[in-house]
Amino acid sequence: MIALEVTVFLLVAAAGTAVVLTRDPLNQAIVASFYGLVLGIMFFVYQAPDVALSQITVGAVALPLMILLALAKVRALRGGNGEDDDR
């Protein structure tokens, strides 16, 4: 196995672990976006450019965006309710 592949695999494992260990959802969305990008790169290494393109548009852009919007929505609700929540 060539060094590039091993590096990418280990990077993916580390990034995925970082997503889980980032407990604050706002920061987590950023880390998840990075993870999506790394996965996309891994799929290029796998000679699967179709999948890589999907993964980058969805995993690195669309999904983190939806997470951010959902959090913004929750924040707006909190403002509306005057309630607080322990994140």
Add this chain to the structure above:
Amino acid sequence: MSHLPYVVAAWLLLVGLYGVVTSRNLVHAITCLSVAQSSTYILLLSVGFERGGTAPIFLDVPVGTKAVDPVVGALALTDIVVGATVSALLLALAVQAYKHHGSLDPERLGREQD
């Protein structure tokens, strides 16, 4: 070493589930679930990978060139769409849960016993 990607996939599955189980925030849990889901993309593409193969696109290379499996590519594409849409639906449910309970903490989604 020849099984490293499989190990990575198993690791991501379990780490993602660990996140779901220990999460104190629904949005966090949903993102962790998507990490667990991503293990399947890796597993699928790994089993279809052929050392030295090109992408299965025969525009500039002639048919017959050694190429990786196109089927796992198609499966992984479907898988990614499924994962993303389920995450979107879960996020909408989480927003809804916040509205009812004023919290995203899964432990605080109160439950009436009967």
Add this chain to the structure above:
Amino acid sequence: MTPTLRRRVFLVAAVVAGALLLWGLTGLPDYGVYAGPYGDVLNRVAVAERKAANVVAAVTFDYRGIDTMGEEFILFAAVLGVAILLRAQRDETEQPPDEDAADRHAPATSNAVRVVGLALVGPVVLFGLYVVTHGHLSPGGGFQGGVVLATAALLVYLSGEYVTLRRVSPEVIGDLAESTGAAGYVAVGLLGVAAGATFLANVLPLGEPGALLSAGTIPVLNLAVGLEVAGGFVLLLSEFLEQTLVIRRPGEVT
């Protein structure tokens, strides 16, 4: 279970599950060795049979086109679900947002951001269309291109033209695009039946590999998927956005 107990129970079970997984996974052929016949056969015959240079596209939209139909309707169902959940919520709590309110609540955006954002819209749309229409030739296709197109709509929002977007009503457009694309996929499938073959049979002229008009129904299905995915993601994003904007009070930062 208390959180601590649950974590412990999980960790014990996960160690066992992980050992089982690794034990089973080592039964796979070594990484980099592809054993099965399926992909090899398709790589050999697909270009000749389907005139599609991109074999992944041929698998996605022809050999296993029924899976992709299912996948499109998974997206369709999820978007419907999000719409039902978030729209119902809106009806419960808020007064119907009128144009004035939307104007007032729209975020203030600097002119520079606005210009850059709008300048990007054109190229992004073009790129999205390219990706959708060349799915049978190069990496990409309806799904990837559709997501790109949906982000173009988001750019319009980011550049502060949210009010413009509202006038076009993303919900109506999104619903329509999404359902047209989804129905279109099934309709192409029925075309095969109408032509006397089976459902999803590729009955259009196949052309020559590498040409834009080739591979029969594959580019048509790509268009249907592109339409559906673009509509679906516009809906998803706008449902979440709508929520945020209508509720947000003036002066609050998101």
Add this chain to the structure above:
Amino acid sequence: MDALPVALPLLVAAILVGLAPVCPRRAADAATLATAAVVTLLCLALLVRSLDEPVVYWFGGWTPRDGIALGVAFAVDPVGAALATLAGVLATAALTFSWRIFEAVRTLHHGLMLVFLAGIVGFCLSGDLFSMFVFYELFSVAAYALAGYRTTDPGSVRGALNFAITNSVGAILLLGGIALLYGRTGALNLAQLGQSLATGPADRLVVVAFLLLMVGFFVKAAVVPFHFWLADAYALAPTVVGVLFAGVVSELGLYAVARVYWTVFSAPLAETGGLRGVMLLGAVTTALVGGVMCLLQHHLARMLAYATVSHVGLTLAGFALLGPAGAGGAVLYLVADGMIKGSLFISVGIIDHHLHDVDERRLAGRGRHLPWLAALMVAGALGLAGMPPFGTFLGKALMEEAAVETGLPWLIGLFVVVAALTSAALLRATGRVFLGPRGGAEAAATRSPDEAAVRHPHVHATQVVPAVGLLAGAVAVGLAPGLADAVQDAAGRFTDRPAYAAAVLRGAGDLARAGAHPPLHLVGPALLAALSALLGLGLALAALLPERLPPRLRGGVARAWGPVAATLRGLHNGSIGDSVTWLVVGMSTFGGLLVLVVR
């Protein structure tokens, strides 16, 4: 045109949603109901056609080459077609029920219902493992949305979240299993997978792939301990959805367990006698936990949800005998049981609609003016108990005979006990609501003071007819002449891997027609069913009139029962984290046992 039962509802769903802004509500209702009815008829037609030989339909015309499947096939046999028909019948009944009362309904819900139905039908007909996964996700995603949309009820959102997260984990494991099998065989077609695995032993990859696939389906079927998500999701869903959830969704998980075992794994795992024991362990645990939990409920829909868990255990026991006789009985039982639960769910929906409550204690005595509804519930309870003439009786009789033949006669005891538990819960609730005294002081306090002034909505015929119709269907399944033989024939083919593979991969329809089946002994099973019903009635009476019991017995029962009840209630706390943790615990336990028995 064998794709139509899936393509038609999807097409109508897309059109309805596209036309939502301009489509009148009644037109949307009518189109949805008509589509569900047409799908039912199409599936029924497939069922009839598949009685002679399997209907194999290759999408895009990609018939296999040299035994290699290039495309995806629907491989329809009577078992799959019967389940698809059941889904169609339940959907038609549920939509009829909602014709008059579902005022919050919008075209979007109709779209989701049709997608849900199409997903189920596709899942039942598919002969390709990955397509099964796609259809599994299709009906699941529709189900998550349908479970959570009743946004006025906070519990429904929590239930939907737990449902969606736990089932998504199940789907991930399922896909992992598919990837493992694909890596070994390079095939996705069930028949081809079976052919490929038949040449080798049950090595570690086969065992772990089997584990992952089974766990994925066990989650859907709600086999203990993969069931913790079920009660909230099913019980708090709207009636129109709950009918399908309780009636067919769990059954789909069981169907997939059986289908995948027999088409793919039956050859390499054939030598492992211990497999039967492991599966039976899960079946017995599920049946008992579900039965006891059912008895502990006072929320009527939740009671039905746990009755579902319990009967999943019974049906799994039939499949776990790993022979055609048990499988045939299980399939018959599953279809009849699904219709009975659907009918009961509709009855509960009528109670909810009419009396605005579904809690047995608060409802005490308030149903006295609805004797016909009481009759429907009692009939349903007897159906659950497996009394003749319901189809559940015939199914159970077949399973009991298979258990004896397999040398496991003690299973009959399980059937009796479980049927008694679930019917007891329902009889108790029916007695309390329709016959009992109006609630005591505690119930009165929780009831609104001006309840007498509340006008009870009229009960429409469109609500009652589907409940009666489904019960009639369950009876018809039990009485249809020659059905027992047909079921045994179908089960023989369902469990015949080489014949299935030949039909799918080579289009060879030369099926060894099963000879005449020996006549079933029905007197013994009828006595056992009567015993179940009597036990159930006795338990129900004891619960309703505890003061009539001897004090010593009452005290003893309370001491023994109390801790069990408290423990079980504590475990079923609706927590998402717990649910996923139990899933992993169940997976490692099941996996560990598999490793021990597969040698």
